[in-house]
Amino acid sequence: MIFTLKQMKVMKLKYLISRYIIIHCLIFFGAISASFGQTGDLQVIDKIIAKIDNYIVLKSDLENAYNDFLSSGQASPPDLKCRILENLVTNKLLVAKAEIDSVIVEDAEVDSNLERKLQYFISQIGSEERIEQYYGKTIEQFREELREREKEQLIVQKMQSVISEDVSVTPAEVKDFFESIPSDSLPFFSKEVTVGQIVKIPSVSEAQKEKSKRDLLDLRNRILAGEDFGTIAKKYSQEPAAKNSGGDLGFQPRGVMDPKFEAAALGLKAGDISMPFESSFGIHIVQLLDRRGNLYHSRHIILIPETTQQDVDRTIHEMDSIRTLIVNDSITFEKAAAEFSDDKGTSSSGGYFLDPNGANSMSVKDLDPTVYFTIDTMSLGSITKPLTYRRPDGKQAVRVLYYKKSKSPHQANLGDDYQKLYHAKLNQKRNKVIAQWFDRAKGEVFINIDEEYNSCDILK
Template identity: 50%
Template sequence: MRLRFIAISITILSSITSIAQNNEVVIDKIIAKVDDYIILKSELERSYLDFLSRGEMRGSNAKCEILQQLVVNKMLMAQSEIDSIFVDDGEVNQNLDRRMSVMAQQFGGEAEIERAYGKSIEQIRSEIFDNIKEQLTIQRMQSELTSSMKITPSEVKKFFRNIPQDSLPYFSTEVSIAQIVKEPEPGKIQKDKVRNLLTDIRNRIERGESFEALAKQYSQDPGSAARGGQLGFYGRGELAPEYEAAALSMTPGGISKPVETQFGFHLIQLQEKRGNTYKTRHILISPQPNQADYQQAENFLDSMRNLILNDSITFQAAAKEHSDDQLTSSAGGFFQDESGALRIPAETLDPNIFFTIDTMKIGNITKPIRFQKEDGSYAYRMIYYKNKVAPHQANLDDDYQKIATAALAQKKNGRISRWFDKARSNVFIEVDPEYNNCNLTN
């Protein structure tokens, strides 16, 4: 069976769902082995449910194709050991911290996550750590196999011509929208308040109070606060340079004075040095802007808008240089779809942006608008409404970037398929007889 590549990601949601399921009596079994790696029936069933939840067709071979992709993933893991391609625990923890932060926002806090799944944050983190490490390793191996691949215009045209006319996707209304975001920066008054608070906490620790308890009480780092501020081991260059410099300047057991990084102010305790790695815990407190800081951000954007309207700078150049939104600034402030095209379906817009552009004319730029970010904080942005494309069937003129991305994905999948056909003869693959019809063994 040729490999029809199905992206199977080990998301934090599915991982936590499996944790919840583990609280019940579940009959599970090993359905495949790839060298020393195993695939459980529960993995296949969760991946199949995820496949269906994305609105995919229920083709008769869907489970076989998903199982084959799981086998490919295990083969990629085995190959990563041969090629000495590893993901260190520091990178896994950073990824896990980001995911847990998103989950905390979605659930309304870590306590709600614990209540929903009947386990502590520490238990949840521990149980999904290996899944995330495997996911990152697989991504790195896939990149090793396909990162050099490119797609030419002639290949894009050929790919498009091979799509049956009745299978061409139909795109709804799409818009080209850009933004410049300005987050208010806390001024000296607010920063001094945080420095003084952390200095007081440091004095309390030196008088005998527990670092761990104070971290749980005061730290605003969602990834480490519940662990008493523990960050674990990191290598040089993996944490903020100011943080690293302070940590490595101390002897184990030492506690720093407040250290400022882009994330706020840290109280750092160096716990251990081991070769080129070091272990720390910290208490992070981020100063919050006051009304004067918000006013300064609004004034900045208003001045920038005037420069753009007077043709002193383009919107794109201003966004690249001044916008605080990392997801859009590199594209000149434009929102992008998954293919990288600077045009997105109108229905996917944030409702506040959707209703804002509904009152705008093409080419207009709003005055600064205050809005609430996903983390609950506030910032200002101004929106540029560049273009609108009516609903249409896919074509090369309007949708080249989307089609090129799909063509490149198909080309990469072909390489992984060929790699699988060649590599599976070099590894031991055993599949439960229940899945013999999938033809996964040599």
């Protein structure tokens, strides 16, 4: 296919604007697919396609990232696969050079970033339980397997920052960048909105908790009387993965699991089963199977007490009091969300739904349909009365929605889309500086690309 100059310019603008939004998620979600050996039903026969010093790029890394990009619906350039491979090789080179130059990231930063991305991923999948059910792994195992990849990506970002720390963009450069695109070929952006929520999850009554504890005590007695722990877990545990794992969590390092769960497990002798106890996830009994230094092997059965209508009514009353404070200007919506909301995915952003790049202005097509149809009946600046709804995990909750801003569908323009254009131009300049760095650095470490990808001319 032959592209005209105008078409190529439009493709370049759309690619630059979308790339700065997608590229950070591209590696993360590609890592998720690679970690668990699947992208939908696609099966990739793996092999090493690039070696960079002591680091490698697998064929699955490339294929998973490529398919994730295509599934995002973004316009893709004809040489997309080569661009992704170039990005993967560049990332490994950045990591290799970071090791040489002693550039490191702190564990606390890795954990914080991983948790933020996981919360976004969970919001897209629906719930932690759905992730566990789909992959047959606990959320803790899921988190641990992604941690090294997240650490690598943070090192890449830190090296990129060091390399491009002097790069900046002026308003004049943004204006020139925008005006370089023919006016009849500017990209079209759908309606965008800024919507926030404050969520309260009804707390379970003590009576319901005691019922779960009694039920677990009965199960514990059956196991002590000779029944198999794994069989009981498969039948009764409300952890989705238990139906396959029998509640077995494998070896875990200290500091990964819920603190109350870990304390209960590590307080046992090998083979012992705890009395029922409560964690942030539900009511458990846990058996310690083995312990090796900082690692311990355990299995558990969890029951999740159900809320009653009385619990929901109490939460509605509590939420109505919070809403009254906001309406009377006694507290801002953002502060109330940070202080009172039980939804981790939005409370840290002042209650607002965020796009993958962290912006609180998002396309309506990316909103949950229930939220979209609700704000469609609202006026700007209004806040709903408490609404009951089902969370993606099926649990009932109460929330208020705040409709702050709306931006009509439009062609790209400097007034409405300055930030998108600014980041696109900034990313373009940074890419140029990093490409120049790559040309210099590639001679300092060993790099070998599989001949299957010679046409990409990455090393040229």
